Amino acid sequence: MTKYVWDETYAVDVDILDQQHKVIFDSFRKIGSAMADESDGGSVPSLLDAFDIYCKVHFFDEERVMETAGFPSLEPHRKQHELFINHLELFKTSHSFAAKRTQDQFAIIAEWFIHHVMTYDREYADFMKR
Numbered sequence: 001m002t003k004y005v006w007d008e009t010y011a012v013d014v015d016i017l018d019q020q021h022k023v024i025f026d027s028f029r030k031i032g033s034a035m036a037d038e039s040d041g042g043s044v045p046s047l048l049d050a051f052d053i054y055c056k057v058h059f060f061d062e063e064r065v066m067e068t069a070g071f072p073s074l075e076p077h078r079k080q081h082e083l084f085i086n087h088l089e090l091f092k093t094s095h096s097f098a099a100k101r102t103q104d105q106f107a108i109i110a111e112w113f114i115h116h117v118m119t120y121d122r123e124y125a126d127f128m129k130r
């Protein structure tokens with residue numbers, strides 16, 4: 001998970017949202033290594049709970065920013081956030097049953113988020129620059 005490092009290519013140029021994206025990227029690395037480190041397996045559920053809450057706060061803030069800016073594609077974007085949270089919550093449940101098999105699934109969640117930043121989040125960033 002060392003590749004999950006935020007850099008300027010991910011910037012949406014809204015300071016609070018870029019800061020939150022950085023924290024989320026950091027969480028991918030932190031949770032990824034806690035999963036890889038068998039002796040640290042005990043910390044994974046609480047890291048995932050904190051991550052879930054943080055993502056909800058980020059999505060809430062991001063949706064407010066888009067709303068205030070009058071971004072026209074807010075609804076499909078909101079739907080993507082909902083899908084992510086549903087997926088993450090399913091993942092948390094499955095992790096509690098089969099902790100060792102879920103590292104790859106968590107990598108998919110991380111890739112999904114990064115793809116979302118580069119596509120959906122990029123869309124409002126471009127809109128706000130106009």
Ligand SMILES: [Fe+2]
Nearest residue numbers: 021062117121
């Ligand atoms: Fe975002």
Ligand SMILES: [Fe+2]
Nearest residue numbers: 062116120121
């Ligand atoms: Fe987003």
